[in-house]
Amino acid sequence: MSLEEQQPDDDPAELEAAVSRGDELAELLGDLVIGREEHMNAPGLVVRPDEVQEALFKLRDEAGFDHLSCLTAQEYEDRYESIYHLTSFDDRTDEVSVVVPTSKDNPVSQSAEPVYRTADWHEREAYDLVGIQYEGHPDLRRILLPETWQGHPLGLDYDQERPQIATLREHANPLEKDQRAEQGNTMYVNIGPHHPATHGVLHVETVVDGEQVVDLNPDIGYLHRCEEQMCQQGTYRHQIMPYPDRWDYISAGLLNEWAYARAAEDLADIDVPEYAQIIRTLGAELCRIASHMIALGTFALDVYGDFTAIFMYAMRDREIVQNILEDLTGQRMMFNYFRLGGVVWDLPEPREEFFEKIRDFLDGLPEALEEYHDMITSNEILQARTVGTGVLPPEVAKSYGATGPVARGSGIDYDLRRDDSYGYYDELDWDVVVEDGCDNFSRLLVRMREVEESAKIIQQCVDLLEDWPEDERNIQSNVPRTLKPDEDTEIYRAVEGAKGELGIYIRADGTDKPARFKIRSPCFSNLQTLPEMSEGEYIPDMIASLGSLDIVLGEVDR
Amino acid sequence: MSSEQKPFVTDDTQVQTETRDARMAGADDRFNSKLREAFGSSPFILTKFDKFMNWVRGSSMFMLQFGIACCSIEMMHTYAIKHDLDRFAAGVPRASPRQADVIIVPGTIVSKFAPRMKRVYDQMPEPKFVVGMGSCTISGGPFQEGYNVIKGAEEVIPVDIHIPGCPPRPEALIYGIAKLQERIANGESSPVTVKPYELEQFGDLERDEIVDKLAAQIDEDDLVMRYNWADSP
Numbered sequence: 001m002s003l004e005e006q007q008p009d010d011d012p013a014e015l016e017a018a019v020s021r022g023d024e025l026a027e028l029l030g031d032l033v034i035g036r037e038e039h040m041n042a043p044g045l046v047v048r049p050d051e052v053q054e055a056l057f058k059l060r061d062e063a064g065f066d067h068l069s070c071l072t073a074q075e076y077e078d079r080y081e082s083i084y085h086l087t088s089f090d091d092r093t094d095e096v097s098v099v100v101p102t103s104k105d106n107p108v109s110q111s112a113e114p115v116y117r118t119a120d121w122h123e124r125e126a127y128d129l130v131g132i133q134y135e136g137h138p139d140l141r142r143i144l145l146p147e148t149w150q151g152h153p154l155g156l157d158y159d160q161e162r163p164q165i166a167t168l169r170e171h172a173n174p175l176e177k178d179q180r181a182e183q184g185n186t187m188y189v190n191i192g193p194h195h196p197a198t199h200g201v202l203h204v205e206t207v208v209d210g211e212q213v214v215d216l217n218p219d220i221g222y223l224h225r226c227e228e229q230m231c232q233q234g235t236y237r238h239q240i241m242p243y244p245d246r247w248d249y250i251s252a253g254l255l256n257e258w259a260y261a262r263a264a265e266d267l268a269d270i271d272v273p274e275y276a277q278i279i280r281t282l283g284a285e286l287c288r289i290a291s292h293m294i295a296l297g298t299f300a301l302d303v304y305g306d307f308t309a310i311f312m313y314a315m316r317d318r319e320i321v322q323n324i325l326e327d328l329t330g331q332r333m334m335f336n337y338f339r340l341g342g343v344v345w346d347l348p349e350p351r352e353e354f355f356e357k358i359r360d361f362l363d364g365l366p367e368a369l370e371e372y373h374d375m376i377t378s379n380e381i382l383q384a385r386t387v388g389t390g391v392l393p394p395e396v397a398k399s400y401g402a403t404g405p406v407a408r409g410s411g412i413d414y415d416l417r418r419d420d421s422y423g424y425y426d427e428l429d430w431d432v433v434v435e436d437g438c439d440n441f442s443r444l445l446v447r448m449r450e451v452e453e454s455a456k457i458i459q460q461c462v463d464l465l466e467d468w469p470e471d472e473r474n475i476q477s478n479v480p481r482t483l484k485p486d487e488d489t490e491i492y493r494a495v496e497g498a499k500g501e502l503g504i505y506i507r508a509d510g511t512d513k514p515a516r517f518k519i520r521s522p523c524f525s526n527l528q529t530l531p532e533m534s535e536g537e538y539i540p541d542m543i544a545s546l547g548s549l550d551i552v553l554g555e556v557d558r
Numbered sequence: 559m560s561s562e563q564k565p566f567v568t569d570d571t572q573v574q575t576e577t578r579d580a581r582m583a584g585a586d587d588r589f590n591s592k593l594r595e596a597f598g599s600s601p602f603i604l605t606k607f608d609k610f611m612n613w614v615r616g617s618s619m620f621m622l623q624f625g626i627a628c629c630s631i632e633m634m635h636t637y638a639i640k641h642d643l644d645r646f647a648a649g650v651p652r653a654s655p656r657q658a659d660v661i662i663v664p665g666t667i668v669s670k671f672a673p674r675m676k677r678v679y680d681q682m683p684e685p686k687f688v689v690g691m692g693s694c695t696i697s698g699g700p701f702q703e704g705y706n707v708i709k710g711a712e713e714v715i716p717v718d719i720h721i722p723g724c725p726p727r728p729e730a731l732i733y734g735i736a737k738l739q740e741r742i743a744n745g746e747s748s749p750v751t752v753k754p755y756e757l758e759q760f761g762d763l764e765r766d767e768i769v770d771k772l773a774a775q776i777d778e779d780d781l782v783m784r785y786n787w788a789d790s791p
């Protein structure tokens with residue numbers, strides 16, 4: 001615990017503000033607080049494992065922390081620790097970390113599920129990977145690894161060389177003879193993990209009564225690629241950056257890279273030159289367009305049911321974006337373009353041609369969007385399928401920690417680009433898109449309108465870059481060859497990814513590799529809302545809801 | 559096996575064994591042997607007809623619509639406009655494995671998914687072909703050291719064509735498919751190098767620490783896949 005740790009290099013005013021906010025909250029909680037910590041992003045309050053709920057209830061109801069952004073679990077030499085990263089939808093910069101230490105021989109801590117519904121999956125994940133148990137959790141099972149898995153892979157004493165066994169028992173044969181129960185007229189249907197409508201390898205266990213969904217349970221973990229372990233094995237400077245590209249792999253690479261860059265730069269106190277920030281903003285927004293295009297295309301695919309024109313049109317526009325990104329970064333998808341302290345290289349020469357290319361794309365975009373609106377949003381079939389289906393009320397969305405277009409489609413005005421600004425966003429002129437229909441249609445509309453906003457941002461970036469004086473094109477600041485952030489510094493930072501709030505927690509231990517690297521994936525939280533939206537609805541509406549959540553399994557499972 | 563008492567112990571043991579035996583017995587069994595059976599071994603016309611069938615097979619391939627990870631995005635681009643795999647008579651994605659000839663494995667395979675992929679593969683009718691797309695299907699790619707990652711598709715199913723890259727560009731995928739078509743038309747098939755991660759009956763496994771630990775939970779007749787990282791490449 002880093003009680004006495006003061007961040008010498010942190011902005012003193014900011015630090016002071018954080019400390020006083022910490023005092024305020026500690027006072028609010030009174031005796032519940034048994035210790036204090038200082039994280040770089042927020043004050044940390046240490047709470048006894050059997051008083052978690054009480055503390056969280058107080059923080060939620062009296063201090064306005066209505067957003068459990070992330071839960072980080074980790075094992076130290078002498079204890080386990082769960083950190084609840086709380087913040088609020090109204091004021092993203094107001095953050096607090098609730099730290100719950102538990103002993104080594106009895107890692108049991110109270111569940112936060114009654115306070116924040118999203119804690120359900122987060123705690124299951126913590127149990128699965130680290131091995132902390134949560135008392136009072138409704139359903140504490142493994143979530144990412146198979147049920148038969150032995151050991152907790154992110155624990156300290158895990159032996160990776162041990163053989164593991166996966167049974168087919170959980171993978172019941174779908175072609176098994178019908179099994180009929182004596183009573184009842186519901187039917188159990190497996191959707192996925194190989195199914196065209198699940199957008200990857202998601203398994204949805206559904207119980208249907210006729211055409212209606214009675215019970216629904218997303219089963220994830222079919223693409224759990226150990227991203228956190230990979231990042232914990234890599235050195236800060238170069239070895240981690242390639243992995244973020246593969247979390248949300250729908251061309252949202254630069255947005256993800258930014259999440260890591262932001263966390264690590266704040267952790268190691270690295271500045272980024274303004275010029276590089278503009279390039280980053282430009283690239284990131286191009287990625288957002290590409291990513292929303294595929295969301296659009298596959299959503300149409302789900303609703304209309306075939307590789308129709310819309311899908312092809314969306315792909316056409318994506319190809320253009322990918323070409324631009326390829327010119328910029330050298331790769332079509334896995335860019336690896338950001339570096340800590342800037343970007344890897346300057347814009348491609350000849351610059352005019354590059355700008356020309358972007359301008360051409362932007363000029364064609366309104367017409368393309370018009371076309372989409374003609375084919376999609378003003379189409380009667382689509383409207384019938386999406387308006388008023390998959391309803392997600394704002395309170396429910398908040399309680400599940402939904403962010404990104406899913407939250408904004410439910411009328412929650414929350415966008416990290418504005419609320420916790422980074423990069424060059426606060427210098428530019430753009431709007432946060434909010435729709436308050438709360439249904440599949442609103443979520444679709446949010447994405448389509450966000451494409452326009454992104455185009456606005458790109459336009460401004462291009463103008464800025466074009467006029468940038470030639471001798472001030474500084475793409476990277478000076479960064480030490482090996483980065484070794486101070487021991488026991490902890491940080492949690494998030495950016496607005498294509499799907500929502502993409503956060504990263506890093507704990508440094510004085511070496512050149514992170515001691516704990518935790519990824520908060522927006523899709524993981526968004527997907528949790530699926531049962532809420534679909535139970536009691538028709539099966540096809542469930543498919544439409546799943547499409548409108550726009551999940552990507554690489555990020556759900558990590 | 560009596561499926562009444564043990565609902566999840568499936569009859570596809572037999573299917574699997576047959577598949578495996580066919581794989582191991584000889585390469586060319588992967589091509590339709592029904593014709594051979596019907597005509598016997600002699601007639602001249604059979605060779606010609608065989609050849610014709612091979613050519614037909616290569617010229618009209620139904621792909622399985624099967625996405626796993628990042629590579630599937632590039633695969634979608636390959637199917638869609640600009641690259642349009644359909645030009646090469648191989649671009650009709652089928653949603654059901656029962657209707658597909660070729661499975662492109664586009665991504666990282668993890669321990670939870672491997673049995674499912676194996677099942678999808680087993681459900682495809684013979685003759686069937688596998689294209690491994692991306693480094694992940696070769697060796698586990700960037701995630702090779704992961705505790706949960708299968709180190710290549712060949713641990714689970716036989717692969718005809720490997721396409722390296724992370725992800726391979728659509729052009730590379732098209733080249734790989736074209737190569738596959740060429741091989742099919744020539745009646746060649748790849749050597750089968752599946753590693754022993756075939757399904758096993760739990761009761762047959764050597765009794766080591768983990769098996770003993772699980773013995774209470776798992777039925778002797780259950781089919782399991784075993785991942786022995788230490789022996790992996």
Ligand code: SF4
Binds near residue numbers: 629691694695699726
């Ligand atoms: S090879 Fe690379 S791009 Fe393809 S699935 Fe693996 S990590 Fe993703």
